[in-house]
Amino acid sequence: MVNASQLVERLRDDKRALPRLMTLVENEDPFALQMLDALFPLTGRAHVVGITGSPGTGKSSLIASLVDRIRISGRPVAVLAIDPSSPVSGGAVLGDRIRMLARFADSGVYVRSMASRGRQGGLAWATAELVHLLDAAGFPLILVETVGTGQDGTDIAVLADSVVVVQSPGLGDGVQAIKAGILEIGDVVVVNKSDQPGADQMVRLLRNSFGLGQSSSNRAVPVLASNALSGEGVDSVLAAIDAHCDWLDQNGDRAVRRERGARAEVLSGLRTSLERRLAQRPESSPALTNAIARVTRREMTPRRAVEMLTAPLTGSNVS
């Protein structure tokens, strides 16, 4: 096994090493996955912030503006920005970086784009693993921009320590935002494009609705207005993120979230791995072939066949 601290040194000395390792982990290269094995014990130190919200609300622009402010204190920061892959070709246009070009010469900022590669829910298959790499490499703060998503992009809630939901006026009147469900995962809610008509109204509406119901953790969810282009209000967004970070530590919620994250990553990995294996070579599993045959002969319902197949995993006793 490779020595983890030597590995981190290599990542620091060779500027190409971390980006390349990320590519190879994304491609499930066995060498890179071994490097991740070695690095994994070093992870868990970074604060991971998810930035999510409907397409075009200004997530990337807001990140660029946040990064400017984060750098004032000298904190290094990594950005992982996900865009959707074409379901037809498998290719992707990764266009988030274009909003974040200003700090290209700043060695304390690392921006990486990735494609969802067919995964639904706002993240890519390898997003969590790339976050682990950035974490091990020593970035204390990692911002993850999800695919622009209306409703079902809630996977970020289990990957991130803090979730910022970005809305903007002009995409409905705010009631849509409440109905969409994405607000429920927000630890901080931002109405971006505060220079646009309807922004004040949207802020008021969202504040009212958050005054009534509360997020899962019984913490008041701040609703803030920002203009990502001028930077107005962005200081408050950063302050709210930092406040949530402190709150997690003071209330012990960070440990709860980490456990939830570990659980979600293992379970979703398990699901994916099973699906892939079965899709590739169903005949390679005699148990599966047998189960399908029994269902075909009407000896067993599909539900019981699934129970039989998963019994070794769940520890239940099915014959």
Place this chain on the structure above:
Amino acid sequence: MNTESKATTDNDSVHQPPIGESQGERPPVRVLIAKPGLDGHDRGAKVLVRALRDAGFEVVYTGLFQTPEMIAAAALQEDVQVIGLSILSGAHMTLFPRIIEELRLCGLADVLVVAGGTIPKADIAAIKALGVGEVFGPGTQLTTIVEYITRNAPAPSPPW
């Protein structure tokens, strides 16, 4: 996967199996498309971006007015295997040497660089001599560019 440069429609019902590698295919190749120089036209670059996406590439697009330093920084951080540069300003003979030099300084000499735009035939040999893989003049078919990149993109090798 990258050889499928067929015309595609936006048919969302087609299900893409998770990650190509398990199917014995090459994982998507990462490409940076950038426009160095001061001309403000990126229609051609955007058309190429779409064509590459439709051919299965993952394309980082950084848009207009990119300096050599910005191009090298993006290529490094995004770990692209290919850089496509489109120049319409006529400044190619000053820009290309600076870009290639910057890439070398960043340790990116193995990245495949291709060029397109309004580059006169007489300059092509000099540009290729700098280490640019291919120069695509005006009127080049998109499929020619896509095929060239598909065939010549280096596979990402382990960093040590």
